[in-house]
Amino acid sequence: MSLPKAELHLHIEGTLEPELAFELAARNGVTLPYADTDALRAAYRFEDLQSFLNLYYELMAVLRTEQDFADLAHAYLARAAAQGVRHAEIFFDPQAHTARGVGLGTVVGGLWRALERSRAEHGVSTRLIMCFLRDESAESAMATLRAAEPYLDRITGVGLDSAEVGHPPAKFREVFDAAAALGLRRVAHAGEEGPPAYITEALDVLGVERVDHGLRCTEDPDLVARLVRERVPLTLCPLSNVRLRTVDTLAAHPLPAMLDAGLMCTLNSDDPAYFGGYAGDTFDAVRRTLGLGDERLRELARNSFLASFLEDDEELRAR
Numbered sequence: 001m002s003l004p005k006a007e008l009h010l011h012i013e014g015t016l017e018p019e020l021a022f023e024l025a026a027r028n029g030v031t032l033p034y035a036d037t038d039a040l041r042a043a044y045r046f047e048d049l050q051s052f053l054n055l056y057y058e059l060m061a062v063l064r065t066e067q068d069f070a071d072l073a074h075a076y077l078a079r080a081a082a083q084g085v086r087h088a089e090i091f092f093d094p095q096a097h098t099a100r101g102v103g104l105g106t107v108v109g110g111l112w113r114a115l116e117r118s119r120a121e122h123g124v125s126t127r128l129i130m131c132f133l134r135d136e137s138a139e140s141a142m143a144t145l146r147a148a149e150p151y152l153d154r155i156t157g158v159g160l161d162s163a164e165v166g167h168p169p170a171k172f173r174e175v176f177d178a179a180a181a182l183g184l185r186r187v188a189h190a191g192e193e194g195p196p197a198y199i200t201e202a203l204d205v206l207g208v209e210r211v212d213h214g215l216r217c218t219e220d221p222d223l224v225a226r227l228v229r230e231r232v233p234l235t236l237c238p239l240s241n242v243r244l245r246t247v248d249t250l251a252a253h254p255l256p257a258m259l260d261a262g263l264m265c266t267l268n269s270d271d272p273a274y275f276g277g278y279a280g281d282t283f284d285a286v287r288r289t290l291g292l293g294d295e296r297l298r299e300l301a302r303n304s305f306l307a308s309f310l311e312d313d314e315e316l317r318a319r
């Protein structure tokens, strides 16, 4: 079964498969500290979010030119389409590239080359969401937003990602206010490794429309009640949670209980090249391991479109 679905939590840099990483390394004369793709794959054993992020940022060294970003996004969209994705809202991390001397114009220009052909080529509509790295300063985030102004016709929203604990949402109040004033939609990672209070802060201080992960809301019944009442979408990523040890096993994932509680959950792949699966793989794993029935799976797929930033009815109906 391949349900039509929207992918709402996907870091494009997290779709860099080992084969493409080596191909781009060769093309750009970059030496990776791994002998081959098997050696690289063997490094995909993570203790926590930070141990993953270290490798994630290290591998980005191979992304240098517009063509690299176009090839990365094109490969992702082809895979996503093959797994039933009809719409993808794609995160990217500008600071991870500008810090290496790769300009924002190169990143957005390259991604856009693949995205603008996607509807015709893959039947997948797309949006771009620019994420600020929360372990960098608020000033750096604001400078990134200013640098993005020439490209805002191609950017739908802003998000917040990277190492969560110790970097509460309120640190980015000003830049999220400025983004809202520019007409950008707002989302943020919260409650992945960080406490439930970060989820509340993302809603109240940053004004986010969706919470990325939001997993730890389950520790606070009042917060769960609020999220249910306000129908706040949570973009869950179960395979990511298993690989980053936020949950012990997929079988122990709280997704079924969260759906039973009435939370508006969506199912997403986060960094599929690292966490063992794209959107369809994630739906399959959840069906097999958590025993979710067809009705629940259809609810998750329907939620993904309802929680998306697709606006006009015509566009929604076409999906």
Ligand code: ES4
Residues within 6 Å of the ligand: 011, 014, 049, 056, 161, 162, 163, 189, 192, 240, 270, 271
């Ligand atoms: C991420 Cl899984 C995850 N969490 C936070 N930030 C990220 N960036 C890329 N993947």
Ligand code: ZN
Residues within 6 Å of the ligand: 009, 011, 161, 189, 212, 270
């Ligand atoms: Zn994420």
